[in-house]
Amino acid sequence: MALVVQKYGGSSVADASCIKRVAQRIVATKKAGNDVVVIVSAMGDTTDELLDLAEQVSPLPPARELDMLLTSGERISMALLAMAIANLGHEARSFTGSQAGVITDSTHGKARIIDVTPSRIREAIDQGHIAIVAGFQGVSQDTKDITTLGRGGSDTTAVALAAALEADVCEIYTDVDGIFTADPRIVPPARKIPRISYDEMMEMAACGAKILHLRCVEYARRFNLPIHVRSSFSTKEGTWVVSDPYTDEGTEMEQPIISGVAHDRSEAKITVVGVPDKVGEAASIFKTLADAEINIDMIVQNVSAAATGRTDISFTLPTADAQTALGALKKVQAQIGYESLLFDDQIGKVSLIGAGMRSHPGVTATFFAALADAGVNIEMISTSEIRISVIVEQDAIDAAVAAAHRAFDLDADQVEAVVYGGTGR
Amino acid sequence: MALVVQKYGGSSVADASCIKRVAQRIVATKKAGNDVVVIVSAMGDTTDELLDLAEQVSPLPPARELDMLLTSGERISMALLAMAIANLGHEARSFTGSQAGVITDSTHGKARIIDVTPSRIREAIDQGHIAIVAGFQGVSQDTKDITTLGRGGSDTTAVALAAALEADVCEIYTDVDGIFTADPRIVPPARKIPRISYDEMMEMAACGAKILHLRCVEYARRFNLPIHVRSSFSTKEGTWVVSDPYTDEGTEMEQPIISGVAHDRSEAKITVVGVPDKVGEAASIFKTLADAEINIDMIVQNVSAAATGRTDISFTLPTADAQTALGALKKVQAQIGYESLLFDDQIGKVSLIGAGMRSHPGVTATFFAALADAGVNIEMISTSEIRISVIVEQDAIDAAVAAAHRAFDLDADQVEAVVYGGTGR
Numbered sequence: 001m002a003l004v005v006q007k008y009g010g011s012s013v014a015d016a017s018c019i020k021r022v023a024q025r026i027v028a029t030k031k032a033g034n035d036v037v038v039i040v041s042a043m044g045d046t047t048d049e050l051l052d053l054a055e056q057v058s059p060l061p062p063a064r065e066l067d068m069l070l071t072s073g074e075r076i077s078m079a080l081l082a083m084a085i086a087n088l089g090h091e092a093r094s095f096t097g098s099q100a101g102v103i104t105d106s107t108h109g110k111a112r113i114i115d116v117t118p119s120r121i122r123e124a125i126d127q128g129h130i131a132i133v134a135g136f137q138g139v140s141q142d143t144k145d146i147t148t149l150g151r152g153g154s155d156t157t158a159v160a161l162a163a164a165l166e167a168d169v170c171e172i173y174t175d176v177d178g179i180f181t182a183d184p185r186i187v188p189p190a191r192k193i194p195r196i197s198y199d200e201m202m203e204m205a206a207c208g209a210k211i212l213h214l215r216c217v218e219y220a221r222r223f224n225l226p227i228h229v230r231s232s233f234s235t236k237e238g239t240w241v242v243s244d245p246y247t248d249e250g251t252e253m254e255q256p257i258i259s260g261v262a263h264d265r266s267e268a269k270i271t272v273v274g275v276p277d278k279v280g281e282a283a284s285i286f287k288t289l290a291d292a293e294i295n296i297d298m299i300v301q302n303v304s305a306a307a308t309g310r311t312d313i314s315f316t317l318p319t320a321d322a323q324t325a326l327g328a329l330k331k332v333q334a335q336i337g338y339e340s341l342l343f344d345d346q347i348g349k350v351s352l353i354g355a356g357m358r359s360h361p362g363v364t365a366t367f368f369a370a371l372a373d374a375g376v377n378i379e380m381i382s383t384s385e386i387r388i389s390v391i392v393e394q395d396a397i398d399a400a401v402a403a404a405h406r407a408f409d410l411d412a413d414q415v416e417a418v419v420y421g422g423t424g425r
Numbered sequence: 426m427a428l429v430v431q432k433y434g435g436s437s438v439a440d441a442s443c444i445k446r447v448a449q450r451i452v453a454t455k456k457a458g459n460d461v462v463v464i465v466s467a468m469g470d471t472t473d474e475l476l477d478l479a480e481q482v483s484p485l486p487p488a489r490e491l492d493m494l495l496t497s498g499e500r501i502s503m504a505l506l507a508m509a510i511a512n513l514g515h516e517a518r519s520f521t522g523s524q525a526g527v528i529t530d531s532t533h534g535k536a537r538i539i540d541v542t543p544s545r546i547r548e549a550i551d552q553g554h555i556a557i558v559a560g561f562q563g564v565s566q567d568t569k570d571i572t573t574l575g576r577g578g579s580d581t582t583a584v585a586l587a588a589a590l591e592a593d594v595c596e597i598y599t600d601v602d603g604i605f606t607a608d609p610r611i612v613p614p615a616r617k618i619p620r621i622s623y624d625e626m627m628e629m630a631a632c633g634a635k636i637l638h639l640r641c642v643e644y645a646r647r648f649n650l651p652i653h654v655r656s657s658f659s660t661k662e663g664t665w666v667v668s669d670p671y672t673d674e675g676t677e678m679e680q681p682i683i684s685g686v687a688h689d690r691s692e693a694k695i696t697v698v699g700v701p702d703k704v705g706e707a708a709s710i711f712k713t714l715a716d717a718e719i720n721i722d723m724i725v726q727n728v729s730a731a732a733t734g735r736t737d738i739s740f741t742l743p744t745a746d747a748q749t750a751l752g753a754l755k756k757v758q759a760q761i762g763y764e765s766l767l768f769d770d771q772i773g774k775v776s777l778i779g780a781g782m783r784s785h786p787g788v789t790a791t792f793f794a795a796l797a798d799a800g801v802n803i804e805m806i807s808t809s810e811i812r813i814s815v816i817v818e819q820d821a822i823d824a825a826v827a828a829a830h831r832a833f834d835l836d837a838d839q840v841e842a843v844v845y846g847g848t849g850r
Contacts, residue, residue: 016481023482050501056441057448057505058512065511068519069504072497076475079494080482086490087483094493099569120569144524144545 002168003125004029007039007135007158011175012232013077014044022173022232023084026130030090035125037165039135039158040081042073063108067137067148071096074134082132092130095120097137098146101164102157104138110150113157113219114141116164125165133161152213159216163223170220171228172212178229178238179204179211181260181410186398189411193259194237195245200259200353201227203387207351208264217241257356257363258408263401264349265394267297268319269379272329274310274339282313284336285329292328294321297349298382298391310339314380316391319345347379348397351389352404364388370407376400427593428550429454432464432560432583436600437657438502439469447598447657448509451555455515460550462590464560464583465506467498488533492562492573496521499559507557517555520545522562523571526589527582529563535575538582538644539566541589550590558586577638584641588648595645596653597637603654603663604629604636606685606835611823614836618684619662620670625684625778626652628812632776633689642666682781682788683833688826689774690819692722693744694804697754699735699764707738709761710754717753719746722774723807723816735764739805741816744770772804773822776814777829789813795832801825 006026013019030036050069054061061069078094085092101117124131135154138147149156155172162170179201180190196204198221205214211229220227220241230238275281282301289296297316317325322343329341357363367388371378376399380391392400405411431451438444455461475494479486486494503519510517526542549556560579563572574581580597587595604626605615621629623646630639636654645652645666655663700706707726714721722741742750747768754766782788792813796803801824805816817825830836 016478019482053441053501053505054508057444058508060512061508062511065504065507065517065519068507069501072500072504075497075500076478076494079490079497080478082490082493083479083483083486086487087485092490094490 001033001035003035003037003165005037005039005158005162005165005167005170006173007154007171008041008081008173008232009154009175010041010044010047010077012173013040013081016080019043019077019080020084020087023081023088025232026081026085027088027090030130037121037125037131037133037161037167038081039133039154039161040074040077041135041154042070043077043080046073046076064145067108067146070148071134071137071146074136078132078134082130085130085132090130091128092132093124094132094134095124096134097157098139100131100133100161102138102160103141104147104149106140106142106145106147108145108147111138111140111147113138113149113160116160118161118164121161121165133157152215155213155216156219159219159223159225159227163219163225167225169226169228171230172216173230173232174211175231175233176211177231177234177236177416179209179241179260180416181258182401182405183209183263184415186263186401187261187405187411188415189413190405190416191410191412192416193239195240195242196259197245197355198241198243199386200355201241203351203353203384204260204262207262207349207353207387207389208266209260209262212241256354257360258352258354258410259356260353261401261404261408261410262351262353263397264351265397266319267316267347267349267391268322268343268345269314269316269347269391270322270325270329271312271314271342271344272338273312273342274308275313276337277309277311281336284332285313285338288328288332289317289325292324294325294328298380298389300380316347316349316380346394347391348394349389349391350397350400350404351387352408353387355386357388358385366407367404370403371400374399374403376403426458426460428460428462428590430462430464430583430587430590430592430595431598432579432596433466433598433657434579434600435466435469435472435502437598438465438506441505444468444502444505445509445512448506448513450657451506451510452513452515455555462546462550462556462558462586462592463506464558464579464586465499465502466560466579467495468502468505471498471501489570492533492571495573496559496562496571499561503557503559507555510555510557515555516553517557518549519557519559520549521559522582523564525556525558525586527558527563527585528566529572529574531565531567531570531572533570533572536563536565536572538563538574538585541585543586543589546586546590558582577640580638580641581644584644584648584650584652588644588650592650594651594653596655597641598655598657599636600656600658601636602656602659602661602841604634604666604685605841607826607830608634608688609840611688611826612686612830612836613840614838615830615841616835616837617841618664620665620667621684622670622780623666623668624811625780626666628776628778628809629685629687632687632774632778632812632814633691634685634687637666681779682785683777683779683835684781685778686826686829686833686835687776687778688822689776690822691744692741692772692774692816693747693768693770694739694741694772694816695747695750695754696737696739696767696769697763698737698767699733700738701762702734702736706761709757710738710763713753713757714742714750717749719750719753723805723814725805741772741774741805771819772816773819774814774816775822775825775829776812777833778812779833780811782813783810791832792829795828796825799824799828801828
């Protein structure tokens with residue numbers, strides 16, 4: 001008997017009929033002889049409605065109370081899901097994050113999981129029950145207050161619980177059939193990736209692929225837990241995220257050079273112009289940004305102009321953090337002695353990801369040639385062992401993604417992707 | 426410094442503007458130098474909306490899951506109230522029933538409080554915070570599952586927490602100015618009762634006065650905790666429910682004979698016709714009803730007709746339980762040997778309550794004369810030390826209440842009552 005952990009997002013439980021459909025799927029998994037633990041997000045628009053209420057009573061609600069408020073969303077969906085399962089003749093028990101033993105730090109709104117002690121879930125399974133667990137939430141180890149996990153929180157809850165329960169697989173249900181070689185809305189002949197490694201998936205997630213959050217893949221990798229990303233609207237196999245997708249028994253496919261092409265429209269670029277070319281100047285710029293809790297992505301420093309003894313430093317960051325970053329840098333302009341700041345939010349990042357590129361030195365050349373042929377100008381470049389990312393003008397993203405996808409023979413013979421609409425948290 | 430426990434019902438926190446108004450009232454109490462603990466119900470229609478959702482996924486939802494679902498209602502209102510208070514510059518912390526230490530038995534839907542261990546509430550108060558606690562809910566001692574307390578649950582939470590915290594007063598905020606000598610909708614010249622004893626209030630509650638639930642008054646009486654029932658729409662003094670309202674310092678009023686006239690339209694009458702007049706027959710009828718968990722109110726047994734050796738037994742019960750009772754009795758008809766069952770839901774109960782009637786033997790006579798003068802026929806009679814109740818035709822209730830109110834000089838010179846509308850749980 002296998003232990004299967006399933007996670008359903010907000011769009012999968014958007015209303016009563018969705019909940020009943022998900023209940024049938026869960027019961028089918030149970031009837032197939034598995035133990036089942038289900039992690040569920042809040043119903044469709046619940047979170048937005050609760051945030052709207054909060055805004056009506058306070059412009060800046062305390063984070064502790066916002067977490068208390070938002071966690072009522074999963075409480076509603078999980079209880080309804082347990083009822084729907086009971087109505088199909090199976091025993092289900094719902095549990096809050098706290099009851100399920102999801103222990104976090106005290107950072108309200110984006111708490112990190114410290115420990116998972118799922119004794120009540122284990123007990124429910126041992127009694128033959130289906131356990132339904134609220135995603136996105138936990139309880140603070142220190143204050144015993146209710147916390148939320150922030151972005152990707154429900155997926156992370158699912159993987160963390162699956163790891164603690166030593167589950168055989170963590171199934172992440174979403175509104176697409178799996179992970180694709182590119183976003184099918186941009187590249188219609190994109191192909192579903194049957195198996196992908198944790199490392200590649202992490203690069204994909206970090207580079208803008210939205211299906212799985214980086215955090216949840218990191219967690220699965222640490223515990224070597226297989227993730228199966230699949231559609232809640234079909235029974236087709238989706239994408240398996242595993243440690244070594246190309247040598248597992250039963251698969252004999254040759255390792256592809258490139259797994260996929262990801263893109264990200266959420267970044268902006270800041271250029272610090274005329275930085276004195278002295279030791280420690282770059283460090284003080286990035287210390288300023290770190291103190292403001294801003295995550296930097298790519299960094300480029302120009303060769304110093306000999307005549308002026310000054311250089312330009314460009315970096316990318318989430319557009320949402322740009323105003324904070326600009327403010328922090330302006331405060332230290334006199335101290336650092338740079339000349340001015342340039343800001344550009346009309347950019348995007350296109351990334352080529354594949355473990356196979358390690359052994360294929362020509363990848364970069366092929367990628368850049370494809371972009372040049374498509375008339376796309378490269379503004380910045382960053383590489384890792386299994387990834388090449390470029391910053392391009394925002395308007396050029398679609399062309400760049402399509403060109404790269406074609407250049408690496410990723411196009412399918414016919415369109416595979418079906419997008420069912422909606423996203424959860 | 427006093428410790429004040431305040432309870433606000435669903436109509437007091439029906440929307441964002443109501444919540445802000447309640448927040449101001451709480452902050453005013455805090456600013457006046459009190460420690461404040463607030464018990465809050467779910468917002469206005471939340472409970473009905475959640476029940477509607479439950480019905481959509483399952484016709485008969487498991488009680489455990491229904492409790493999990495419904496308790497999200499207070500989670501929302503308490504978090505919003507804490508935010509609104511924070512927005513006024515005061516620190517507030519919200520707590521679920523479980524976090525507040527409300528320990529119950531495992532009877533989902535109508536759990537009873539076993540113990541209250543409010544260490545986290547005490548801690549919050551000691552830190553100068555205002556504590557906001559979810560009413561109506563607790564956690565089962567045995568299963569650690571979330572429970573709800575059923576009817577009157579939020580009032581009972583307030584009184585139980587106030588007792589455990591040794592509060593100076595438990596203020597129950599409602600949409601009327603206090604407890605009146607009769608329902609002002611029936612008797613416009615009804616008067617607000619300034620002080621009333623626990624015993625009289627319990628009789629009033631048991632006899633249909635809806636402002637306070639019997640259960641919460643019982644609890645307050647056991648711990649000798651003063652309750653102050655007042656309006657959330659005005660700052661007027663309401664009604665104090667205390668152990669001995671007529672001898673406390675500062676009050677020199679003479680004890681009135683009658684405190685008030687209560688009425689109840691929610692009962693029905695069942696008559697078991699032709700019961701063999703043998704020892705134990707009545708006992709087996711009421712054992713049958715007790716086994717079906719039906720609460721009987723008044724019972725009348727006719728004098729046995731010598732000719733037939735048979736008698737009729739009539740009793741009243743909540744109309745909601747009538748079908749269950751009739752079903753249970755039909756099953757034992759052959760065994761008991763009664764002839765038939767009569768059912769009447771067109772009845773009502775009118776009750777005269779007052780500790781003063783102990784020393785005034787003429788009360789019954791005055792009451793019955795007033796009813797006779799008003800043309801009201803009495804179907805059944807039941808009495809206690811401080812109460813006389815009669816069952817009358819439902820159409821006669823209003824006339825009976827008004828006649829009794831007038832007969833005992835309870836009418837005010839001018840109309841005092843303002844009914845603001847709405848009821849919470």
